[in-house]
Amino acid sequence: MEYLRRRGKKVTDERLDILREVLMADSHFEAEDLLIRMRQQGKRVSKATIYRTLPLLIEAGLLRQSFRAGEKQTYYENTLGPKSHEHMICRNCGKVIEFTSADLEHALEAVTEKYQFLAERRRIEIYGLCADCSSFYEEDQEAPEPTEG
Ligand SMILES: [Zn+2]
Numbered sequence: 001m002e003y004l005r006r007r008g009k010k011v012t013d014e015r016l017d018i019l020r021e022v023l024m025a026d027s028h029f030e031a032e033d034l035l036i037r038m039r040q041q042g043k044r045v046s047k048a049t050i051y052r053t054l055p056l057l058i059e060a061g062l063l064r065q066s067f068r069a070g071e072k073q074t075y076y077e078n079t080l081g082p083k084s085h086e087h088m089i090c091r092n093c094g095k096v097i098e099f100t101s102a103d104l105e106h107a108l109e110a111v112t113e114k115y116q117f118l119a120e121r122r123r124i125e126i127y128g129l130c131a132d133c134s135s136f137y138e139e140d141q142e143a144p145e146p147t148e149g
């Protein structure tokens with residue numbers, strides 16, 4: 001919160017509550033999930049405040065966008081969890097698999113080095129069908145149409 005203060009942002013009770021909730025989350029969440037969780041705890045918080053506060057927490061390095069599901073759903077996770085993992089998202093059941101790969105890291109390093117690019121952040125999202133869903137559809141011989149967006 002020092003960060004926000006230094007930037008001349010008001011640190012309101014609402015924002016502190018949001019920060020607390022964000023830091024307590026142990027997996028991916030949407031802005032909407034935060035709202036629901038906080039309301040359940042009887043906290044007074046507006047959707048607008050959540051949407052305004054999340055970008056500040058990202059700027060402060062406390063939060064990051066993990067992946068998108070659908071057109072409008074953006075999932076976040078706090079930066080206390082395992083660092084630099086990537087996501088595979090099943091478009092059928094919505095399962096999210098987190099993975100890390102040393103090979104991938106090396107490949108990315110090689111690429112950024114090649115272009116002398118100073119990488120600051122990145123996001124790798126792989127969409128498709130998880131093992132359960134893809135085997136299910138193989139038996140059926142009928143995969144669902146990819147849902148756009
Ligand atoms: Zn699945």
Ligand SMILES: [Zn+2]
Pocket residue numbers: 028066077085086087098
């Ligand atoms: Zn994650």
